[in-house]
Amino acid sequence: MPIGLALPQYGAFADPALTARVAAEAEAAGYDHLWTGDRILVPNDPQNHYPGGDGTVPDGFRTFLDPLTLLTVAAGATRRARLGTSTLNALWQPPALLARTLTTVDRVSGGRLDVGIGLGWSKDEYQAVGVPWEGKAARLEETLDVLEALWAGGEDVRHTGALWTVPPSTVLALPVQRPRPPVLLGGFSAAALERVGRRADGWLGVGLPVPALHGIRDRLHGAARAAGRDPRALRLILRANPVITATPVPAEQVPRRGTIGQIADYFADAMRQLGAEPLLDLHHTARSADEFLALALEFRAALAG
Template sequence: MRIGLSLPQYGRFADPALSARVATAAEEIGYAGLWVGDRLLVATAPQSRYPGGDGTVPPPECEAFLDPLIVLTVAAGATRRARLGTSTLNALWYPPVLLARTLTSLDLVSAGRLDVGLGPGWSKDEYQAVGVAWQGLGDRLEESLDVLERVWAADDVIRHTGARWTVPPAVIRSRPVQRPRPPLLLGGFDQATLARVGRRADGWLAVGLPVPALAQMWRAVRQHATDAGRDPDALRLVLRVNPAITAEPAPEDLVPRRGTVHQIADYLATAVDALGAEPLIDLHVAARDADEYLALAGALHDLLRER
């Protein structure tokens, strides 16, 4: 079982020194992956609902945000074995040829430990702030993936001509350690996203929904992979939970959004058994300080390893 942990990055945990400390400790605990998210701002009058809970952004995430790829660079220097992933990077905020350069550099810095998790994001306000249109996200993501793959190809000369980006015939010698490219995972739940995962990704980035609902979507991903002539068993399912940890058991319909350590571990273990999921534990909401962050990380890791 590959278990991942979200690195301190938001709110009270937006401290690079803490990110490095947790990265080192998590690797010692036995975490196989260290992950970051991608947030820019919290609008005071949001145009979009937060995709979880009652639609409002959890308070610990309202204060500050560290750049995800800088946090992973810090983690790369603080660790030796754990893989480093984005869950998820808002791909469309970044010109894809520049994104390819940054991701290539991070894969080189980490000696080939990068997992590239991409998604369109959910906040219209963040898109407005970076000057990117909200419409046509799916088509733009497809082309962005095309550009990444062209830049990472083994061709001596790369080129791309598309609806939104043009890369003239050019030489880019820097390439990732991992060939033909770092593992690519995509986040999202609509049918177009599930089809895209099956057609061209290495895995799906899911979040803590009821296991039967996840199973239905995972079957769709696998079927799309089969229809595209790909091996569905080669795909990964990374399942992220952002729980509020309670002392007393929470009602089952609230798990994994809230619950005891044992309830969260039981939910993840069920997803592992049913779907082959890779748990990804985010403790920004659960922990009050760095010591509790690491204590909960250790307890959840131990409970999952016992199953």
């Protein structure tokens, strides 16, 4: 089962040279997927709470590098590992421009891009880029429509929708992956899970208890069957941002906290029961670049064992 690592990107790890180093060494250690996330800014007086912990935005988010630029850096440092976004807030830019950028990353990487898309949680970030907070679901649906039209390419590309119009056009710069790069979607609402089953290649999840993930998997599969699609083709990417401890913690704290062994056991269980693909993020626990890489390599070895 593929195993993923979130690349150094923010806080003390916002260093493209470190991103390249970790990408290369993680690939050599056997990681199959390398991922970046998406933040623009941290408001001083936020309109809504961060959806994690006590609702306070992590300090590291104050220094956050662009996800697609860093995937381009990682593409140059690797040869095999797939490169993905978990997640890209796709609504922050016009879909025609986004399609061009994603096409370029896919071509630079030789066809290794996974496009993971979410809607975000910060009203302030939407305000900063001039995109309405309301109507996000409809905007996402049409964004996906525009991406698919432009990725199909040809001499008669067009789209007419409520938000965007692409006049009859020629688009010949296409992704390596045909008919398009895999699209993965996040979200927990009934509508979000239905959208994954209806039109995505997989779901970007987080480290919930495995029994809860069974219920989500069943809803995804039901939505896929209702759309006439094969539910077995849906991927389940499971992300955890643990605090690594030196000694074991109570089971109910895993995967939010725990030893490398406990986190590896959690993921192994999710892999065995659900076919989930682990994604480990070490930004909240590593204190230095060397520790970031050492923990990544220790985790990969533990999961392999």
